[in-house]
Amino acid sequence: MTSLFSARQRLPVNKSAAAQRAGLVLPILLAAAIGSVLIACVCGSVSLSFAELWQALLELLYGQPTTLPGSLLDLRLGRALTGFVTGATLALSGVMMQALLRNPLADPYVLGISGGASVGALATILFFGLSWLVDLAAFAGAISVALLLFGLAYHDLRGAGSTDGSAPILLLTGVIVATGCGAVITLMLSIAPDSRLRGMVFWMIGDLSNSQSRYLPWVILAIIAVFAMRNARSINVAAMHADNASTLGVNIGRLRQLLFLSAALLTASAVSNAGSIGFVGLIMPHACRFAWGPDHRLLIPAASLAGGCFLVLADTVARTVVAPQQLPVGVITAMVGVPVFLLQLHQLRRRR
Template sequence: MPLASAAGIRLARPPAASGRALVVLSGLLAVSVASILAACVVGSISLSYGELFNALADILRSKPSTLAATLLELRLGRALSGFSVGATLALAGVLMQALLRNPLAEPYVLGISGGASVGALATILFLGTAWMIDAAAFAGAMAVAMLLFGLAYRDFRGSGSSEGNAPLLLLTGVIIAAGCGALVSLMLSIAPDSRMRGMVFWMIGDLSTTQPRYLPWVILLAVLAFAMKAARSINVAAMHADNASTLGIKVGSLRQGMFFCSALLTASAVSSAGSIGFVGLIMPHACRFAWGPDHRLLIPASALAGGSFLVLADTVARSVVAPQQLPVGVITAIIGVPVFLLQLHQLRRR
């Protein structure tokens, strides 16, 4: 029997594991729906669940004609945007950690978010409109991704090991991120006071100005489909790093696919809501800690958990000192730091 076929048999999901995955994903899906419903009813003006369903019926029939329907339309759109951003960041974190084989990897580690920050802050500095800010952030992120790919092209071609030259790739990304950080500091130092607040809020991460859009969902679902198709190969590469190519894995193509997908996810998330930290770092670790390292479960579980987490964090951000709103990036950091430290403590005990 060929070695690759033998590996395929060893990696087949047993019936018990399939049932466990179905239970886990069903539970996370229920949590996702509950988080979106909670975001719709919580705020400076609370809605009961009866008012919520009446408002939903009003929206489906025609344009919102009541206060409850107007509130629901605003909150539901923001919650769905927040869910897509959170799921995008968590999925990008999973792919980055698999690509770099580094538990500290996150969507922003390679400097792609730095390119988005340069594009967005430059547009804010020169009085660009909202759609121009999003477009400039996306373009800046993808420009840095292409630059990084060009500089580290040889690292992606390696096929002898799934690890490749990950340290060199990481170092290249850190250097690019430092350069983007210098440009960001320069723009902040010369920005007038009237634009400084908007620039700082964008850098921290904020969902208050997001608009429901289809493109982030299309990117998320397309990359999720790719990641689920490649999950078995990612597992093999993780377990047999030095022999992955002999087990039938096209390591170079796999690493390139993970890089471009994680870069696309990062660009989509940052252009939608700014740099929101900790979601792409702690959610993959939390899911891995709870349900194991199998990427066939880890990938969809992280996406659902990341979306739910960001929706709940944004609900806290806009309601804890209502009517004033806090940047959601502050809330994710406040929650993320102790959660990550707790995870490290549990790992040490194990």
């Protein structure tokens, strides 16, 4: 299992080399993230020039926008920032889930947490039709499933020995719970009236058109990112040398529990904010690991920035390619993610 995380290169043993690599990669990704937000602000059915963008930005800084460019920037900037925090959250959740299960092919939805969110959101749309309650119901559904899984797998998560037995049990438990949630979702879709079916399907695919700018997703992302960076060395040990973690001074049982709860909270935040957007939490950590190695000191911030940038660009394509109509952003991420991930696997096989 260790070879899955070290197939391309081992962790850099020289601390200065790791810092030098991070100092080169992270500024580039940060510039790409800023660039993706700017592209999202100027592109659309009505494009903005950079001069109009500057004037619109001044309007936002000094008060409510009064011109068309200012109003467009207000809408697009809020949506772009929501897309960025959602993508970064999904990517960071994917990193943690892959470290927890010791499998780079795991993604934030593998344990069925998104299924719980879908049940809560779709039930609210179907039975109540209250848009303001959908996000809260999705978050509650995801947390409920996460707590259920935590309770069922608590004994295995707190174990201090090898993860070879606990990871498959946790994974199988999540698959069973996800299957049950999928059955409930299918039942609701089959009885939903046509007036609400379209909104339910768009939410399941993943859509940012109705998302709202909130501070809570940023707070959750910031807190868990700080925790992840402070424990990056321990996560390295958990992902690559879990059998010897206790001899290396890592409380592997406690770390597993925190990784699971952090990944579950991130997934709940992302799904409740934008629906079930696939492939971001899978391909971004895998691509960053493939490009720059499995060291979580670099992988955590790199995957977060890359995930946010990717989702902002995907959403920009979704709302401009057939403008004025808008596509669900989950369709774009899947259409890009499938060939990219297959290409990564092919290149990995050739390197091996």
